[in-house]
Amino acid sequence: MAASKEEINILLLGETGAGKSTFINALANYFKFNSFNDAIFGDIDVLITSRFTITNDDYEMQTITVTSEDEDEYYIVDKVGESSTQKCGVYVFEADGGRVIRLIDTPGIGDTRGIKHDEKNFENILKNISQHEYLNGICILLKPNNARMNITFKFCIQELLSHLHKNAKDNIVFCFTNTRGTFFRPGDTLPVLKRQLQEFKEKFEIEINIHKDIIYCFDNEPFRFLAANKKGMKFTDDEKENFASSWEKSAKESERLLRHIKNCTPHKIIDTVSLNNAKQTVLLLREPLAEIGKNIQENIVEIRKLKEEIQRNDFTNQELKNKLYVPHIELKIIPLDRPKIVCNSSECQAHYIGTTTRICHVKWKDLHKYILDLYGTMIFGKCASCGCPAKNHKIIYYKSITEYSENIDENVENELSENKIEQIYKQDHIKMLQEKIDQLKEQQDKVNQIIIKFTQFLMQNAIAAFNDAYVEYLDYIIHLEREKANTSENYDNNILEALEEIKINYDEEVKVIKEMIENNESSSCSLSSEDILELEQQLYDLPNVGKYLQAIKEEEKKAFKYRERRHKLTNMLNSLTKVFTKANIWNCS
Incomplete structure (x- = not known):
């Protein structure tokens, strides 16, 4: 099946602390605003709640928190070394004409809780990408001047390509964050990267050649400046000028990145x-x-x-x-108008939905957050609706019903119609x-x-x-x-x-x-x-069995949209316009 001309799917991978969350927030605002000055006077978009520290003009450390509408400050991970993204997040940028750029964010590699957590994170990653037909780009985010990235980088590439077909290597690009201090270059990380790729070539027969089109350098600081500025922190004109320069370079780099990903042959997940x-x-x-x-x-x-x-x-x-x-009881799938939380506990006294499922009543806003693995009905480990433990609950997107019918054999039906009952x-x-x-x-x-x-x-x-x-x-x-x-x-x-x-x-x-x-x-x-x-x-x-199971698989695929956070691009006079018109980004055939 050919890749859709109206969707670009990009997987983001990187070690903990590489700045993926800030990168996504920054990217959303490159898409939204024509210039850094427009962003200063406009309302910046925050897709992922994050917290960072910055030195104010009195040289005091000040904590800045930016909160997404879909998240809550309470759920930010504070522990040093832990990924601020604990589950896969899917962020969809929607433009006119049904055009979509989908960013699939992932938990950071190199989890301080050990290799088992990294392995479980990769299962979650692979489950998410399997919901899509193809990947256009696989962005691996790295920090510049990181000479000790060997283990996490090796794990990242090795795990990814052990589950995907080897031709996925042609969709890999390397994005370096916070590169203003290295003059928008990869710094000391680049020779380490080259050594690691040479090892993969020798040991796993995976060849990834370093060249300019797969290396991209960004600076996350302009977004942090915007967030701090909105919180009332003061900056000098020189500082603003420096941030504006970084914004311009990063915005242009994002356009270059999208053009390259657009030209890559999409990696078909079905081939995996x-x-x-x-x-x-x-x-x-x-x-x-x-x-x-x-x-x-x-x-x-x-x-x-x-x-x-x-x-x-x-x-x-x-x-x-x-x-x-011949009596026949058929199992059928009925899609729900919206997802519901149900309790599987045999002791639960909540209301039934269908014949074997009890439903817990939850407001839609809370339910949507629960679907995103943030929070919702589960208060102190129990459901606020039915009182059962949270572990006994799940989200459903459809219900099963049974339909009774009386089927008559074709030969019998013919004889009945001819009144040959005696035969x-x-x-x-x-x-x-x-x-x-x-x-x-x-x-x-x-x-x-x-x-x-x-x-x-x-x-x-x-x-x-x-x-x-x-x-x-x-x-x-x-x-x-x-x-x-x-x-x-x-x-x-x-x-x-x-x-x-x-x-x-x-x-x-x-x-x-x-x-x-x-x-x-x-x-x-x-x-x-x-x-x-x-x-x-x-x-x-x-x-009968096959028809029912195929219907379930199809409904599960449709239900995946509820796990995505969709971000409407209402202002098309932005950096993406250049990509749409000059690069014809949607021509992915």
């Missing part, structure tokens, strides 16, 4: 066969597969009821005519109903086998402690079925008994997998990313 993509697929499908297990059992129960009814009774031709169908034998229909039951049981066995393989894959590739979301959701469904059994006289216990049997068999299989892993016996039967993709396709090929 990565462990992370497979893991995200498995995680997405686990709860729906538990729902499917219940749906299969409901269908088996309904068909068996009809079969036994026909076996027990002597129907007249007309009565039999009314029984010549249709009772035993034929009983046999056909039994065949449907057998097909559903085979389908359940297939689903069970794939779930076990999914679990094995996750356990073998887990970075952190393995959390079995499938069994947790299956327990939740079983709990709801027990409630029905206790409150309804007409409840068919076969559904509950079948679900409990599925769980028992699953637990036994998981126990075997755990023993294999503990005894280092799992390597001989380990699953690859390609195996997972094949298993996923097998699910899609199953009647």
Whole structure:
């Protein structure tokens, strides 16, 4: 699929302290204002809340905080050495005509909490970029005169290219921040960078040649000046002149950067066969597969009821005519008008949405912030709406419903229309109903086998402690079925008994997998990313099941827009205009 001519996707990576957040804030204002003087007298845009210190004219250190409308000052990370970006943030600049520049911000590499946090951060990064068809640019932000960047830089490049196809290297550029002190040059970092790239060429056969078109130098100080100026801090005319010069150089550099990224061949994410993509697929499908297990059992129960009814009774031709169908309960996806927070706790007393989900009532503004992993309903670790622990909650963008129908076989329908009811034998229909039951049981066995393989894959590739979301959701469904059994006289216990049997068999299989892993016996039967993709396709090929799962995957993709912060560019007479008109930035074919 060709890359969109109206979207440019740029991934920002860098070590902690490289200034990505300030870089994004500065970039937003380069887009907005024609000049530094316009920015001084205008309202600067703040996309990411940040805090920095600056020396005032009395040579005293003063802390300046700029706050985004979508964030709160309380949630700024204060600890030295920690990344101010704790989750991936997606910032979308929208221009007229549906044109979009999307910046994907990431947690800083070189997390002071250790390599495991860096690994988990990369999982989060890869999950976010997998929501897009392609990347136009991969910007690695570095500090100038940093002679000790070896470990973090090596980790950054190695992890990135171990998950993406090697041709992603052609989309990499290096952006140096705070370069005013090095006369807008990379400084001592450049020879270190060259040495590292030479090592990658020799060890990993990844060749990235340094040249002017992939080196960009910026200064973040003009934005900090603007923020301090808005807070009332005074500066001399000479200082303002210096900041204005830095602004002009950085603004021009941003135009040059966008022109280069526009000319890069977009890196197609679909070309990437990565462990992370497979893991995200498995995680997405686990709860729906538990729902499917219940749906299969409901269908088996309904068909068996009809079969036994026909076996027990002597129907007249007309009565039999009314029984010549196959009952079918179909799972369907209904998109919600907006996301909702729901509680999965079996003890929760909040209101139901659908049949298996309880909804907690939250104001839209708070909900949107919660979606962005900032804050919302969770007060002191509990939900303000239902009182359950925060960990029992999740965000949903759609709900599952069931729809009952009575399907008539095409051959039977033809004979019914010709009033040939006498030619249709009772035993034929009983046999056909039994065949449907057998097909559903085979389908359940297939689903069970794939779930076990999914679990094995996750356990073998887990970075952190393995959390079995499938069994947790299956327990939740079983709990709801027990409630029905206790409150309804007409409840068919076969559904509950079948679900409990599925769980028992699953637990036994998981126990075997755990023993294999503990005894280092799992390597001989380990699953690859390609195996997972094949298993996923097998699910899609199953009647009814595949349609439902594909609908879920599509809705999850659509829901990603709620995690983006969209920034409308209302003033088109700015630096971007030059890029639009001179460089024809949207010609990405």
